[in-house]
Each structure stands twice: as structure tokens, then as C-alpha cells.
Amino acid sequence: MGSPDNNLTDMNVPGARAAEAGRRMGTTLNTLPHGTEARVVSVDGESAVARRLMEMGVVPGAPVCVIKAAPLGDPIEVRVRGYHLALRRTEAQTIRVVTGDEVKP
Amino acid sequence: MTTTLKSPAPVLETAPTQAGDAATRPLTVALAGNPNAGKTSLFNALTGLRQKVANYPGVTVERKDGHWQLAPDLPDAQLIDLPGLYSLDANSIDEQIARDVITGRLTSVPKPDCIIAVVDATNLERNLYLATQLLETGRPLVVALTMIDLAERHKLEIDAARLSDALGVPVVPVVAKLRQGLDALAAAVLRAAESAPPVAGWRLSAEAERELEALAALDAPVNGDGITPTVAATTDAATTDVATDASARRYGALVELYAEELPEEAGHQAAVASARARLAEGNPRWWQEPLLARYNWIEGVARRTVRDHKPGRTRRTDRIDRFVTHRFFGPLILFALMLLILQTIFSWAQLPMDVIDGGFGRLGELVRATLAPGLLTDLLVDGVIAGVGGVLVFLPQILLLFFFISLLEDSGYMARAAFLMDRLMRGVGLHGKAFMPLLSSFACAIPGIMATRTIENPKDRLATILIAPFMSCSARLPVYTLMIAAFFSRQEKLLGVLSVGVVIIMAMYLLGIVVAVAVAWVLKHTILKSPPPPLVLELPPYRMPNPVNVLQTIRSRSWMFVRRAGTVILAISILLWALVTFPRVNAATGDADGGAAAATANATGSAPDERATTAGRDETVQPAAGASNVAEAVDGDAGEQIRQSYAGRLGHLIEPAIAPLGFDWKMGIGLVASFAARETLVSTLSIVYNVGEDATEESNSLIEAVRNARRADGSPAWTPLVAVSMMVFFVLACQCMSTIAIVRRETNSWRWPLFMVSYMLLLAYVASFITYQGGRLLGFS
Incomplete structure (x- = not known):
């Protein structure tokens, strides 16, 4: 499903390259196009950051969706487990995801 | 049962002594929950206005306590509102304190007889994460399910009975605003505090469980006094229950094994380090295992208890955020x-x-x-x-x-x-x-x-x-x-x-x-x-602010301010009054009574010298001082009084330093006083200027006094430019004793508060100097 914000915020996405990356297997959350449903594959950051992300519910297998980016392009707003979480792109980069087409549960 | 005051009620004895035990001692109950889970609303609803806010000793984590009437015939329970938490992993001081309160490590807080996990029904999975960690501690636990009214509106159906079965602890739906479910919560807490502690319903891999067992055995009663580091303060009970003790030891081992750091205790360091190395061999992400196990279990619980889960719905919050976090x-x-x-x-x-x-x-x-x-x-x-x-x-x-x-x-x-x-x-x-x-x-x-x-x-x-x-x-x-x-x-x-x-x-x-x-x-x-540093920040759903919470916040914050006004500022006011009143001038006014005359007489001995030096200093500082008598005639004896006072001398002392900023010595008095607290500038100025007025006259407002204040040469003391310069100084200088005190406590050294005061003062001086001198160059007065 699409985020209602697409028309307002999609300009922030680093364009076609991101979309292309999203179609490939194992992209990272920061390059995921807005509104695309994806699933977490792994959380690879250093342990303190990864731990915090996982405590907040970003664990392998969890569905995630990027909603929008903040006015200056960073941080991004992500929906996970039914609530919304703000992350910086550097953190989002440590989260590997696959898009909905590739892994239907 | 006096010995059990700080300990869990022994499980084996609960049934016969339940009523008597609860009646003889007030229970301690801790309220734990995620931020935005409705914890504060629940706390306010349970305690009403009977609460107090303080700090945990040595740290500035806010400690909120209240009295909760569990039942009419029982003593009120002490309800502790823990800081809002996402986990118990001690990433921050808040989490550290919360874990210490729950496990009874803090000597200043009685070990809670029961924990209430506040769980937001609209955000069940993430809220249950903290609940799973609370279950692991092995302490009696009750879940208060909040926001159920919102969940219903979101077409989320949560089966509280099934959730209770899955978690193995009572689950009580509450609506704090409407006071629904509060009695049921009290009853559940009374029961839970007296019954067997819950057991976490998940296990780690066989390898990890083996390591945990080995670590827990390090502190088994056979090889010492049976005290693990994490429960050291709690095992004062003569009748330590075997099952409780074992679960506490397992919890201690779990915390040690998966913490970021190695344990402090030397005997455990080597054991924990080698256990970690063994686990890392089999699985490089070994440390993620408990997190995965908890969420895995939570997902199962959610599948069994939540119906009609529609993750893709457009919430009101999303519609609001379309504008509120819009790029433009x-x-x-x-x-x-x-x-x-x-x-x-x-x-x-x-x-x-x-x-x-x-x-x-x-x-x-x-x-x-x-x-x-x-x-x-x-x-x-x-x-x-x-x-x-x-x-x-x-x-x-x-x-x-x-x-x-x-x-x-x-x-x-x-x-x-x-x-x-x-x-x-x-x-x-x-x-x-x-x-x-x-x-x-x-x-x-x-x-x-x-x-x-x-x-x-x-x-x-x-x-x-x-x-x-x-x-x-x-x-x-x-x-x-x-x-x-x-x-x-x-x-x-x-x-x-x-x-x-x-x-x-x-x-x-x-x-x-x-x-x-x-x-x-x-x-x-x-x-x-x-x-x-990383940013991992929840954007909670927009909610109508709870009026009780808002009032409670305003009440406690403004009370803090009033208390300060009533103590520190009162003391400073009196001190300042004394500074501008003493020593008395001998040519003092006719209104001086016997007591004042006596005080004056005492002071006159040293007064002439002082006056001479003060006058001399005046001439060096202000070339126009020759004309000062005109202004003094207006101010009369009171002006003479303040000139002679200790405050006046202090003001004169710093005048050379502050003159380039556009300030005169009377403002200097205000500046000195305002280093205690900024707002004292106002009360100081009113004292400084009121002294110069005829006391019996209808007192002019301070504003008039400031407008009419004159320098020694008769020119207005204050101009718009001086006012701006003063404001700039106040923006940048660290004039607040309380701030210095709190920084000292937060940083645990005098180095940082002193550094802060000095660099801020320097900045304030430079900026004020630039404002005043620059303004004059530009032709402002």
C-alpha cells in the first residue's frame, strides 16, 4: 500500500537509483523507496545501535515501511510493528531489508 | 512478618497469611512502561494529588512516588512511577535506575512487592518487549492494558483473557481517564504480590542456556552466602525461597552475559568473557539471541490475542503528520x-x-x-x-x-x-x-x-x-x-x-x-x-493531552519555582536589603528611630574613610563626577545611603569593568545579585531604586523608577541601548546558582560547571561590549 505522503515527499528519495536498488535482493532501509513494504533481513550495526533498534522491534522478519524523510532529507520516518520510528540514514543503512515482492511470508 | 518488609512474601507461606500480611505492612508497587504508553495518566488516576516528586540519590533521575489506596481496609500502597523505558538493558541512566528499583538494588527504595507493566494496546508488540524483560526478572507482575478505547476505535480487538494466559500474569484493561478498571487493577496487584512469581515463557538456544546455567551456578548457595551481585541488597529475608532465588540467579546471569560491558565483579569477569567467546564461535550474532527470542515469543502471543490487525490503515496521526512533518x-x-x-x-x-x-x-x-x-x-x-x-x-x-x-x-x-x-x-x-x-x-x-x-x-x-x-x-x-x-x-x-x-x-x-x-x-x-550518535526516536500517535497530566506538570513545576522564590530568593532579597541598608550613614534621615540611630552610631566610626575612598574612586571613574551633586540632591539622603552601603561599594568596585557595557554602579549591584538567580535583578533594582525614593509617597512602579534613574552627571542611567546591552548580557551569562548546582551534580565534578560559568561570562561580556559600543558608533544612545 502507498503512504498518503507520496505526493508531498517523494522528491526526497535519491531518485531512480534508489528504486532500482529496492528491486534488487537485499537492499538497505535507507535506499528503500517511500511507501514500499519490506521485511527486515538483518541488523548489522555495531552492537549498541543494533541492540537499540532491535529493542524497538526492528528485528529480522519484522515488516517495515519508509513513510517519509524529514525536511532536510534526514532522518527518515519508518513504520514498524504498527508504530512510527524516526531513524537517521546512517542507522537505516545498517538494516538490510527485502521488498514485499521477493518474500511473501 | 516484620522481616519481610523489604522482601517478597515467601511463596510457600502466602495462602494462610495473605490477609494478615497485607494488612500489617504497606505494599510497594512500581509502575513501569514505555514512554507514551499512558503511564503518567494511570499514575495520576491511581494516586490523585497524593504524590511527591524528588530525585534518586546521587543521580537526577526523577523519582515520583504516590499513595495508592488498594482497598479501604488496607494501608495505602507506595506507588513508584519509574521513568519511561523501552527496555531494561541499562543503555541510559533511566534504564539503569529502573532495573535497580525493580530488582531491589537501590537501598533508598523498598524492593517492590509487585510491578505493574503498563502496556499500550494500540502498540502491543513493542510494549510487550519491556513486559517480557520484566517477566525475566521473576518479580510479581501485573499488566495494565491501556488505550483499549483507542484500540477499539482502530478496529483492534485484544483478548485480555488470552493475553493473560499467554503471559502467565494478570492482564487488566484500564481507561485511566474514566477511572475504569482501577479497582480490578488493585485486586490483581494484591493477589499477585502474594502469589508465585511468573516465569518467562521462552528459552534461548541449548548452548546459551548451558552458559546461563553455568553462570548462575557461580553464585549458588553452596559456594558462599548465596548472594548474587544483582540481588545483593535483597536477600535479607531469613526465609529465602528456593525457586525465587534460582530465578533471580538466572536473571543475574542473563544480564551479565548479554550486557555491553563485562561484569564488575572479578570472579565473574573471566567466566562471562569465556562464555561469550564460546557463543560467538557458534554464532557471530550471539548477542542478538535474547532480543530475537523475546520478539519471536511476542509475535506468537500477538497472533493469539489480537484480531483484525490492519497495519496499513491511515491513522489520524498520519493525516496530521502530512502537514506537521512536511518538508515545507x-x-x-x-x-x-x-x-x-x-x-x-x-x-x-x-x-x-x-x-x-x-x-x-x-x-x-x-x-x-x-x-x-x-x-x-x-x-x-x-x-x-x-x-x-x-x-x-x-x-x-x-x-x-x-x-x-x-x-x-x-x-x-x-x-x-x-x-x-x-x-x-x-x-x-x-x-x-x-x-x-x-x-x-x-x-x-x-x-x-x-x-x-x-x-x-x-x-x-x-x-x-x-x-x-x-x-x-x-x-x-x-x-x-x-x-x-x-x-x-x-x-x-x-x-x-x-x-x-x-x-x-x-x-x-x-x-x-x-x-x-x-x-x-x-x-x-x-x-x-x-x-x-544514532537517533532512534519514537514518533508517538497524536493524542488529546490529558488535562490532569497537564495540570499536574504545571503544579509541580510552578511549585518548584515558588519554593525557590520563597527560599533562595527571599534570602537573597533580605541579604540585598541588608547590603544596601548597612552601614548606616550618620547624617541619616529623620525617620530613623532609636534602633537605627544606634546602628548608625556603630557604623560611623569607619564611615568617613570609606566615603573618602568612594568619592575618590568616583572621580577617577567618571570624569563628570564634578556635577554629581545635582543628581544627589534629587536622590537626597537615600542616595547617599546606598552610595555608602556595602552594595554601593561593590557596585563601584566593578563599575570600571562594566562601564564599557553601558552599565552604572547601581546596575552593577543588580548584576552581582543576579548571579544568584537572574530574576533577582528585578527585585534588586526595586530595592536599589526604591531606597532613593520618598518612602511615604505612593510608590512608583519600578518601570517609572528605571526610566527616571539618573547617573551622577544627571543624564539618564538607562537608555534603550543600555537596556538592549543588559538583555544581551542576560541572554549569555550563566547567572543561576541552581544551574551551576545541577551541572555539578550531572557531570559529577566542579570542572564543567566552572568551565561553563567562565566561558559564558566571557561571551556575555564581549557581546554586551559589542552591542553597546557598536550601538554608540552607529549613533544610538
């Missing part, structure tokens, strides 16, 4: 909100401020009319009543500011502000989370600095603490207000709506922000250099 409208809304709040504070607060001002004025007159004239009456009227009145008059503004801040916090907007501002904040090396403490510092730097503990990285936290006092706090408002009322109130409105005063105040706020940004950048690139 978002910052605009943020700025407009700040402007609106400031404008409101200044217009709405006017009426109550006039009432308070008039009230204290009449009180002063009444006291003066009733009591015999003399030193004591002067002390009461000019010291006590004028001093306290001069501070309390700003209570309406402070109430309004806290009103807005608690509205922003309670509604969920604060997190959006952090989201919008994070990129900018990171630009200067700070964290989006620093935005909230800094925004709170606009009310008062003390709660702001206390709020920095949510920032995990110590260097980021320190940088935020060091710049927090640049945010124009409410204590500066009296100063700004006075300056603006005296010099800028009569001017035309800009663009027909904005008064010049508001624009100037806005400029002062901006100056503080700009300097803070610059200082933060310098700090983060020099002494506090560190890589940018």
Missing part, C-alpha cells in the same frame, strides 16, 4: 508555534501580573501603615514583600510556559520537533533528542539539563548541558519584560500586529540559539569530539 509546512508550523507561544505568554499573562503586582504593593503599604516606622518595617516592606512580590509577579508567565510545554509533550508534538530539527542539530554535532531538553530550557535550564539524560552518548550529553543555559529561560523574562516595558512599550507595532517588544524578545531568544549553535559546534569539534 513542518518547519513553518514549528516556528509559528514558537512565536504564538511567546506572544501569548506576553499578552495573556498581563492581567494576572497586574493583579499580583498591585496586591503586593497594597500589602507593602498596609504593613508600612500598620507597623511603626523603623528598620524592621523597612526590612519587611523593602526586603521581604518587595523581593518576593517581584518574583511571584512572573508566576503567570511561568504557568503559561509550562502549560504550553506540557501540551506539546503530552500531545506528541515534541518528538516531531526533534524529527524536524535533527538534521540541523546534527549539523552542529548534536542529537535530535537534544532538542527537547533545549526546548525545555526555554522554561528553565534545570529541568532541561535534567532531561538530557535521555541522550546516551556522554559527550553529546555534556555538550547539550553546556549550551542549555543559552536558551532564554523564564527567569530572564522578568528582565526582558522590565526592559521592554520601560523603553520599548510605547513604540508603534511592526506590520500592525507585532509589538516592538515581542520582536526584541524574539531577537534575544534567537541570539541565545545562535550562540548555542556556535558553541556546540566548537565544543563538538574540539574538546567533546565524537562520532555522531
Whole structure:
């Protein structure tokens, strides 16, 4: 499903390259196009950051969706487990995801 | 059963002694939950107004306690409101304290007989994460399921009975606002406190479980006194239950094995290190195992208990956020909100401020009319009543500011502000989370600095603490207000709506922000250099602020302010009064009674010398001092009195230093006094200027006194430029004893508070100098 914000915020996405990356297997959350449903594959950051992300519910297998980016392009707003979480792109980069087409549960 | 005061009720004895045990001792219950889960609303509903706010000893984690009437025939339980938490992993001081309270490690807090996990029904999975960790502690647990009304509206159906079965603990749906479910919660807590503790329903891999067992066995009763480090303070009970002890040991081992650091205890370090190495061999992400196991289990629980889960629905929050965090409208809304709040504070607060001002004025007159004239009456009227009145008059503004801040916090907007501002904040090396403490510092730097503990990285936290006092706090408002009322109130409105005063105040706020940004950048690139920290921030759903929470926040914050006004500021007022009153001049006025004359006589011995030196200093400082007699004739004996007083001498002493900023020695007195607390400038000036007035006359307002104040050469002491220079000084200088004290406590050394005071004073001096001298060059007066 699409985020209602697409028309307002999609300009922030680093364009076609991101979309292309999203179609490939194992992209990272920061390059995921807005509104695309994806699933977490792994959380690879250093342990303190990864731990915090996982405590907040970003664990392998969890569905995630990027909603929008903040006015200056960073941080991004992500929906996970039914609530919304703000992350910086550097953190989002440590989260590997696959898009909905590739892994239907 | 007196020995069990601090211990869990022994499970094996509960059945027969249940009633008697609960009746003889008040229970201790701790309330734990995620931020935004409705914990504060529940706490307020359970305790009403019977609560107190303090700090845990040695740290500035806020400790909120209240009395909760569990049942009519039982003593009230002590309800402890733990800080809002996402986990018990001790990433921050809040989490550390919460875990210590729950496991009974804090000697200042009785070990809770029962924990209430506040779980938000609309955000079940993430909220259950903390609940799973609470289950692991093996303490009696009850789940309070909040926001069930919202969940129903979102077409989320949660089966509380099934959830209770799955978790193995009672689950009580509550609606705090409507007081629904509170009795059931009390009953569940009474039962849980007396029954067998819950057991966590998940296990780790066989390898991990083996390591846990081995670690737990290190402290088994056979090889010592049976005290594990994590439960050291709790095992004072003579009858330690075997099952409880084993689960506590397993929990201790779990914490040690999966902590970021190695345990402090030497005997455990080697064991834990080798256990970690063995686990890492089999699985490089071994440390993720408990997190995965908990969420895995939670997902199973959620599948069994939640129906009609529609993750893709458009929530009201999403619709609001379409504008509030929009790339263009978002910052605009943020700025407009700040402007609106400031404008409101200044217009709405006017009426109550006039009432308070008039009230204290009449009180002063009444006291003066009733009591015999003399030193004591002067002390009461000019010291006590004028001093306290001069501070309390700003209570309406402070109430309004806290009103807005608690509205922003309670509604969920604060997190959006952090989201919008994070990129900018990171630009200067700070964290989006620093935005909230800094925004709170606009009310008062003390709660702001206390709020920095949510920032995990110590260097980021320190940088935020060091710049927090640049945010124009409410204590500066009296100063700004006075300056603006005296010099800028009569001017035309800009663009027909904005008064010049508001624009100037806005400029002062901006100056503080700009300097803070610059200082933060310098700090983060020099002494506090560190890589940018992660931002992991919940954007909670927008909620209608709970009026009780808002009132409670305003009440406790303004009480803090009033208490300060009533103690520190009262003491300073009296001290200042004494400083401007003594030593008495021998040519003193006719109104001096016997007591004053005696005091005068005592003081005269040394007075002539002092006067000579003071006069001499005057001539060196002010070339125009020759003409000063004209002005003094106007001020009369009272002017002579203040010139001779200790305060006057102090003012004169620093006058050479502050003259380039446009300040005279009377303002110098105010500056010296305001280093205790900024708002004392106002009460000091009223004392300094009121002394120069005829005491029996209808007292002019301070504004008139400031406008009419003259320098020794007869020129006006204050000009608009001096007023601006003064405001600039107040924006940048760290004039607040309480801030210094709190920084000392937060940083645990004198180094940082001293550093802060010095660099801020230097900045204030330089900026004020540039303002005044630059303004004069540009032709302003």
C-alpha cells in the first residue's frame, strides 16, 4: 500500500537509483523507496545501535515501511510493528531489508 | 512478618497469611512502561494529588512516588512511577535506575512487592518487549492494558483473557481517564504480590542456556552466602525461597552475559568473557539471541490475542503528520508555534501580573501603615514583600510556559520537533533528542539539563548541558519584560500586529540559539569530539493531552519555582536589603528611630574613610563626577545611603569593568545579585531604586523608577541601548546558582560547571561590549 505522503515527499528519495536498488535482493532501509513494504533481513550495526533498534522491534522478519524523510532529507520516518520510528540514514543503512515482492511470508 | 518488609512474601507461606500480611505492612508497587504508553495518566488516576516528586540519590533521575489506596481496609500502597523505558538493558541512566528499583538494588527504595507493566494496546508488540524483560526478572507482575478505547476505535480487538494466559500474569484493561478498571487493577496487584512469581515463557538456544546455567551456578548457595551481585541488597529475608532465588540467579546471569560491558565483579569477569567467546564461535550474532527470542515469543502471543490487525490503515496521526512533518509546512508550523507561544505568554499573562503586582504593593503599604516606622518595617516592606512580590509577579508567565510545554509533550508534538530539527542539530554535532531538553530550557535550564539524560552518548550529553543555559529561560523574562516595558512599550507595532517588544524578545531568544549553535559546534569539534550518535526516536500517535497530566506538570513545576522564590530568593532579597541598608550613614534621615540611630552610631566610626575612598574612586571613574551633586540632591539622603552601603561599594568596585557595557554602579549591584538567580535583578533594582525614593509617597512602579534613574552627571542611567546591552548580557551569562548546582551534580565534578560559568561570562561580556559600543558608533544612545 502507498503512504498518503507520496505526493508531498517523494522528491526526497535519491531518485531512480534508489528504486532500482529496492528491486534488487537485499537492499538497505535507507535506499528503500517511500511507501514500499519490506521485511527486515538483518541488523548489522555495531552492537549498541543494533541492540537499540532491535529493542524497538526492528528485528529480522519484522515488516517495515519508509513513510517519509524529514525536511532536510534526514532522518527518515519508518513504520514498524504498527508504530512510527524516526531513524537517521546512517542507522537505516545498517538494516538490510527485502521488498514485499521477493518474500511473501 | 516484620522481616519481610523489604522482601517478597515467601511463596510457600502466602495462602494462610495473605490477609494478615497485607494488612500489617504497606505494599510497594512500581509502575513501569514505555514512554507514551499512558503511564503518567494511570499514575495520576491511581494516586490523585497524593504524590511527591524528588530525585534518586546521587543521580537526577526523577523519582515520583504516590499513595495508592488498594482497598479501604488496607494501608495505602507506595506507588513508584519509574521513568519511561523501552527496555531494561541499562543503555541510559533511566534504564539503569529502573532495573535497580525493580530488582531491589537501590537501598533508598523498598524492593517492590509487585510491578505493574503498563502496556499500550494500540502498540502491543513493542510494549510487550519491556513486559517480557520484566517477566525475566521473576518479580510479581501485573499488566495494565491501556488505550483499549483507542484500540477499539482502530478496529483492534485484544483478548485480555488470552493475553493473560499467554503471559502467565494478570492482564487488566484500564481507561485511566474514566477511572475504569482501577479497582480490578488493585485486586490483581494484591493477589499477585502474594502469589508465585511468573516465569518467562521462552528459552534461548541449548548452548546459551548451558552458559546461563553455568553462570548462575557461580553464585549458588553452596559456594558462599548465596548472594548474587544483582540481588545483593535483597536477600535479607531469613526465609529465602528456593525457586525465587534460582530465578533471580538466572536473571543475574542473563544480564551479565548479554550486557555491553563485562561484569564488575572479578570472579565473574573471566567466566562471562569465556562464555561469550564460546557463543560467538557458534554464532557471530550471539548477542542478538535474547532480543530475537523475546520478539519471536511476542509475535506468537500477538497472533493469539489480537484480531483484525490492519497495519496499513491511515491513522489520524498520519493525516496530521502530512502537514506537521512536511518538508515545507513542518518547519513553518514549528516556528509559528514558537512565536504564538511567546506572544501569548506576553499578552495573556498581563492581567494576572497586574493583579499580583498591585496586591503586593497594597500589602507593602498596609504593613508600612500598620507597623511603626523603623528598620524592621523597612526590612519587611523593602526586603521581604518587595523581593518576593517581584518574583511571584512572573508566576503567570511561568504557568503559561509550562502549560504550553506540557501540551506539546503530552500531545506528541515534541518528538516531531526533534524529527524536524535533527538534521540541523546534527549539523552542529548534536542529537535530535537534544532538542527537547533545549526546548525545555526555554522554561528553565534545570529541568532541561535534567532531561538530557535521555541522550546516551556522554559527550553529546555534556555538550547539550553546556549550551542549555543559552536558551532564554523564564527567569530572564522578568528582565526582558522590565526592559521592554520601560523603553520599548510605547513604540508603534511592526506590520500592525507585532509589538516592538515581542520582536526584541524574539531577537534575544534567537541570539541565545545562535550562540548555542556556535558553541556546540566548537565544543563538538574540539574538546567533546565524537562520532555522531544514532537517533532512534519514537514518533508517538497524536493524542488529546490529558488535562490532569497537564495540570499536574504545571503544579509541580510552578511549585518548584515558588519554593525557590520563597527560599533562595527571599534570602537573597533580605541579604540585598541588608547590603544596601548597612552601614548606616550618620547624617541619616529623620525617620530613623532609636534602633537605627544606634546602628548608625556603630557604623560611623569607619564611615568617613570609606566615603573618602568612594568619592575618590568616583572621580577617577567618571570624569563628570564634578556635577554629581545635582543628581544627589534629587536622590537626597537615600542616595547617599546606598552610595555608602556595602552594595554601593561593590557596585563601584566593578563599575570600571562594566562601564564599557553601558552599565552604572547601581546596575552593577543588580548584576552581582543576579548571579544568584537572574530574576533577582528585578527585585534588586526595586530595592536599589526604591531606597532613593520618598518612602511615604505612593510608590512608583519600578518601570517609572528605571526610566527616571539618573547617573551622577544627571543624564539618564538607562537608555534603550543600555537596556538592549543588559538583555544581551542576560541572554549569555550563566547567572543561576541552581544551574551551576545541577551541572555539578550531572557531570559529577566542579570542572564543567566552572568551565561553563567562565566561558559564558566571557561571551556575555564581549557581546554586551559589542552591542553597546557598536550601538554608540552607529549613533544610538
